Amino acid sequence: MSTLPTLTESAIRSRASAQSWARGRDYFESDSVDNLIWRDGVLTADVQGSEYEPYHVEINCDEHGVNYASCTCPYDQGGDCKHIIAVLLYLIHQRDSIEARPPLSELIAPLSREQLVTLLTHLTIAHPHLINEIERRLPSVISTAPASAPQSAAKSAPPVIDTSLLQRQIKADLRMSINTGYSSWGEDLYDSDLGAALQPGLQMVHAHLESGDARSALVLLEAITNAWQDGIDSLDESIVEMFEDVADGFTTELGELWAEALLLADLDADERETWADTLDDMAESTFGGSSLLIAITAAEQGWDYPPLKAAMAGHITERGAWEDETPIFAEELALIRLRILAQRREYAAYLNLAQAEGQFMLYLHMLVQQGESDKALAEALEFLNQPTDVHALAKTLVEYEYPLKAIQLAEHGLKLGEEQGKAQLAAWLRDLAKTSGQPDLALSSAQQALTYEASLENYLALQKIAGPKWASLKPEILTIVSRSQSSEGKVDIYLHEGMHNEAIALVDQSRWFYDIDKVIEAVKASHPDWAFKQCRQNAEAIMDAGKADRYSVAVEYLRRGRDILLAAGQQQEWSLYLSKVLEIHQRKYKLVPMLRALRQG
Numbered sequence: 001m002s003t004l005p006t007l008t009e010s011a012i013r014s015r016a017s018a019q020s021w022a023r024g025r026d027y028f029e030s031d032s033v034d035n036l037i038w039r040d041g042v043l044t045a046d047v048q049g050s051e052y053e054p055y056h057v058e059i060n061c062d063e064h065g066v067n068y069a070s071c072t073c074p075y076d077q078g079g080d081c082k083h084i085i086a087v088l089l090y091l092i093h094q095r096d097s098i099e100a101r102p103p104l105s106e107l108i109a110p111l112s113r114e115q116l117v118t119l120l121t122h123l124t125i126a127h128p129h130l131i132n133e134i135e136r137r138l139p140s141v142i143s144t145a146p147a148s149a150p151q152s153a154a155k156s157a158p159p160v161i162d163t164s165l166l167q168r169q170i171k172a173d174l175r176m177s178i179n180t181g182y183s184s185w186g187e188d189l190y191d192s193d194l195g196a197a198l199q200p201g202l203q204m205v206h207a208h209l210e211s212g213d214a215r216s217a218l219v220l221l222e223a224i225t226n227a228w229q230d231g232i233d234s235l236d237e238s239i240v241e242m243f244e245d246v247a248d249g250f251t252t253e254l255g256e257l258w259a260e261a262l263l264l265a266d267l268d269a270d271e272r273e274t275w276a277d278t279l280d281d282m283a284e285s286t287f288g289g290s291s292l293l294i295a296i297t298a299a300e301q302g303w304d305y306p307p308l309k310a311a312m313a314g315h316i317t318e319r320g321a322w323e324d325e326t327p328i329f330a331e332e333l334a335l336i337r338l339r340i341l342a343q344r345r346e347y348a349a350y351l352n353l354a355q356a357e358g359q360f361m362l363y364l365h366m367l368v369q370q371g372e373s374d375k376a377l378a379e380a381l382e383f384l385n386q387p388t389d390v391h392a393l394a395k396t397l398v399e400y401e402y403p404l405k406a407i408q409l410a411e412h413g414l415k416l417g418e419e420q421g422k423a424q425l426a427a428w429l430r431d432l433a434k435t436s437g438q439p440d441l442a443l444s445s446a447q448q449a450l451t452y453e454a455s456l457e458n459y460l461a462l463q464k465i466a467g468p469k470w471a472s473l474k475p476e477i478l479t480i481v482s483r484s485q486s487s488e489g490k491v492d493i494y495l496h497e498g499m500h501n502e503a504i505a506l507v508d509q510s511r512w513f514y515d516i517d518k519v520i521e522a523v524k525a526s527h528p529d530w531a532f533k534q535c536r537q538n539a540e541a542i543m544d545a546g547k548a549d550r551y552s553v554a555v556e557y558l559r560r561g562r563d564i565l566l567a568a569g570q571q572q573e574w575s576l577y578l579s580k581v582l583e584i585h586q587r588k589y590k591l592v593p594m595l596r597a598l599r600q601g
């Protein structure tokens with residue numbers, strides 16, 4: 001069973017806005033979170049919010065932290081909502097209250113077929129909506145069910161699918177997507193994702209293509225496309241009109257899968273012509289039909305299109321693989337063709353087509369994979385001008401065991417004029433040089449990484465690599481840090497070094513500092529007056545505004561401030577301040593008892 005991850009408040013706070021963070025702490029401290037369950041890498045919980053029914057939070061985690069989190073509340077302002085923050089705080093501070101349960105697969109593994117049927121029957125009686133969901137998912141479950149042959153055997157083609165069931169599902173999901181798209185004012189209609197109705201069918205198409213059964217994929221795609229249009233025709237005309245400008249966005253993946261299936265199926269000329277005619281009719285009559293133009297082109301050209309054949313044979317011109325004007329979907333079609341060529345191990349044709357169609361990075365990566373690392377390096381040194389591209393190719397060189405060439409390329413990337421991506425490239429080169437036994441390069445790269453990104457991680461890595469040289473290097477390194485534009489990173493470094501005056505000065509200069517609590521905690525012993533001032537200001541902002549729902553947050557700040565003054569021997573200062581606050585807010589009946597509880601003795 002997977003174990004609960006270890007997180008920090010800083011990591012959680014960086015995931016949310018200041019308001020969501022504060023409200024989330026409030027929810028956590030008011031015990032609004034219930035039913036915390038950890039099961040197979042997923043933490044679920046209920047959080048009592050403004051509605052009668054609690055909001056349901058689901059957080060997917062692994063040993064590195066949070067992968068994604070969701071909540072049933074309507075929050076969409078960016079970052080995690082307050083309910084997710086509250087649950088994450090439980091993960092830090094009340095881990096023992098989280099109940100660990102075995103994964104579902106382990107629970108149902110011992111059940112017989114009859115017991116599983118009984119269980120599903122009882123569930124659908126209690127929750128009737130599950131019947132439609134089960135029916136909706138049956139085709140994809142059937143199509144991806146493992147064969148009885150040993151796992152080492154080659155993949156068998158997915159069985160024939162009942163397309164009538166799939167078509168009913170698509171049409172039903174289309175209706176549901178519209179119904180659930182309305183808000184009480186009708187404003188959320190444009191947020192409805194009509195294309196979601198296609199996804200179960202498209203997943204089945206993917207399964208067929210991966211197994212090599214492109215012809216069955218074509219039959220499925222025809223059924224899906226027809227069902228899509230039938231479903232659109234069943235909707236109110238005024239609703240459909242609202243989506244006309246974005247129709248192609250719903251069917252983009254559909255068109256690309258059509259193209260891939262047609263190119264994989266090894267069709268003869270007559271078959272391609274038949275499919276091209278069929279798709280041409282569909283493009284004219286289908287909502288979002290212009291997305292099928294890529295498929296029509298794939299059917300018409302196949303692999304026999306003269307400019308395409310010439311390009312794959314190495315006859316590369318400015319027109320690439322095209323005779324006339326390049327269509328808007330040229331790049332997508334090129335990527336599909338390259339993917340198929342790689343699957344078929346037609347590497348010479350791949351390299352030629354990648355060059356002809358301007359897919360230079362794919363061309364370089366394939367050169368490395370095919371053992372032509374010298375050629376890849378030479379062309380990269382001549383033409384690459386983005387550190388991010390250099391970094392990507394350097395990692396491929398390492399993957400295929402060319403570390404010295406990767407180092408040469410990375411050093412070149414750090415000399416480019418473009419700054420974006422250099423911090424990551426320098427840190428990567430630092431680590432590679434260290435493991436490759438090049439200490440001088442590791443040290444210079446570590447210093448560059450810190451120059452481009454003054455983070456505590458880069459600072460500590462440089463210190464470790466410097467070893468005995470650190471004492472003499474440190475003044476110069478701190479000068480580099482002082483020039484950085486990253487206030488957060490500089491504060492972390494200053495706090496690590498005990499340079500509290502410098503950290504405080506940075507915080508005071510910043511208009512907004514996301515993790516003031518961290519600074520308060522670090523400097524409270526050396527600078528109690530400043531730390532108390534921060535606590536007081538945070539509390540007063542809430543109390544003065546009369547935000548009753550956040551009084552507990554304000555009082556918590558004051559409790560921290562009280563403890564700081566008392567530890568500094570400033571009992572009288574605290575007593576005077578608290579008396580003043582009680583006098584100012586004496587009419588706030590909810591706040592006053594909470595303030596009185598802060599008295600000592």
